[in-house]
Amino acid sequence: MNEIYPIMRIGDTLLISLQGELDDATVLRIEDQLAKEVARTGATGTLIDVSGLMIVDSFIARVLTRVVGMIQLLGSYAVIVGIQPAVAITLVELGVPMGHLHTALNAEQGMALLGRLRDDGGRAY
8 A cells, every 4th residue: 555644553543644734635644544544444443643733724724624524424424623723813713624533732632532443422512
């Protein structure tokens, strides 16, 4: 597989850490890569770590929400972790609808949230 970003497997959870500045084509390739890896492994949880992204524009935000939807359709819970304060402010100012996404401050809290989602059938907060 021609991986853009390495996807680590921790038990039945996948972890991808996005860093640097992402162009639109790279984001689309990551989306495809992650969806295929969830399907291939049957992972029940996916952490998307965005702590290394200093800039998230509306296109990247839309792709992130879309990939979360794809992951969920494939039977995996998804949690986005590590959103930086400046990124959060930008997403709110842009009006990007992200209220339906599960988020956590860091990977440790994200793993705990994934555990609760699995236990509660997706209803954890």
